[in-house]
Amino acid sequence: MIDHLDIERTEYLALLTQECKWKAxxxxxxxxxxxxxxxxxxxxxEAETRMYQVLEGRGIAPEFLGHIHEAGRVIGFLLExxxxxxxAEPADLDICEAALRRFHALGFVHGDCNKYNFIIRLxxxxxxxxxxxxxxxxxxxxxxAEIASLEGQLAETTGRGGGLMPFDEGVSDRESGEYTxxxxxxxxxxxxxxxxxxxx
Numbered sequence: 293m294i295d296h297l298d299i300e301r302t303e304y305l306a307l308l309t310q311e312c313k314w315k316a317x318x319x320x321x322x323x324x325x326x327x328x329x330x331x332x333x334x335x336x337x338e339a340e341t342r343m344y345q346v347l348e349g350r351g352i353a354p355e356f357l358g359h360i361h362e363a364g365r366v367i368g369f370l371l372e373x374x375x376x377x378x379x380a381e382p383a384d385l386d387i388c389e390a391a392l393r394r395f396h397a398l399g400f401v402h403g404d405c406n407k408y409n410f411i412i413r414l415x416x417x418x419x420x421x422x423x424x425x426x427x428x429x430x431x432x433x434x435x436x437a438e439i440a441s442l443e444g445q446l447a448e449t450t451g452r453g454g455g456l457m458p459f460d461e462g463v464s465d466r467e468s469g470e471y472t473x474x475x476x477x478x479x480x481x482x483x484x485x486x487x488x489x490x491x492x
Contacts, residue, residue: 293359293361294357294358294359294360294370296327296361296367296368298315299312299314299315299323301325302322305324308328308329308333308336310327311325312324321373323357323373324354324370324371324373325360325371326340326369326371327368328368337366337368337369337424339425339426340369340424340426341356346398346400352394353420353423354373354419355372356369356370356371357371358370374411377414378412379407379412380412380446381407382446384412384418385442387412387416388410388446389439389442390418391410391418392420392438395420396435396438396439399428399429401429401434401438402425402426402438403426404422404424404425405438405441406452407446409421
């Protein structure tokens with residue numbers, strides 16, 4: 293197991309997800325850490341860990357590097373950072389569908405097929421991520437419904453499912469009293485691993 297004190301965050305990617313490196317080696321390769329913040333989030337870590345056990349060695353998901361613990365209590369896990377990857381786009385529909393069908397063939401539905409959960413490698417291979425909502429499924433109709441949703445998911449432009457979102461504070465027009473959303477704070481929209489996909 294990996295002590296959470298042995299890794300150092302290099303970038304926030306989503307509420308539970310961060311890019312990180314080994315504290316003792318500043319030149320080490322970047323990795324992806326996913327950790328629970330509260331006790332009720334542990335169940336999601338456990339569910340996703342079980343999926344990585346099923347998917348190990350199948351080329352469908354990033355490599356699982358180990359569990360992360362705090363004083364002996366498992367709070368998350370560490371994954372490889374997929375190098376040179378990018379989030380899926382509408383033109384990737386066919387290869388994303390093929391990857392999702394490979395996942396379905398194992399007897400599961402993903403449960404969250406937004407575009408940011410499909411990472412495209414330089415060689416065109418598709419890696420799926422974010423399995424906390426995945427469930428066993430023996431119903432072909434449910435699997436086909438998930439496949440059918442892909443086209444719309446890949447065309448999504450709102451940033452839904454994309455991790456950290458912009459916070460629009462806005463300002464008030466003192467004369468009219470109208471709310472004008474012309475001040476943006478916080479961060480850009482990004483997929484959970486988007487910033488972590490390119491080599492650092």
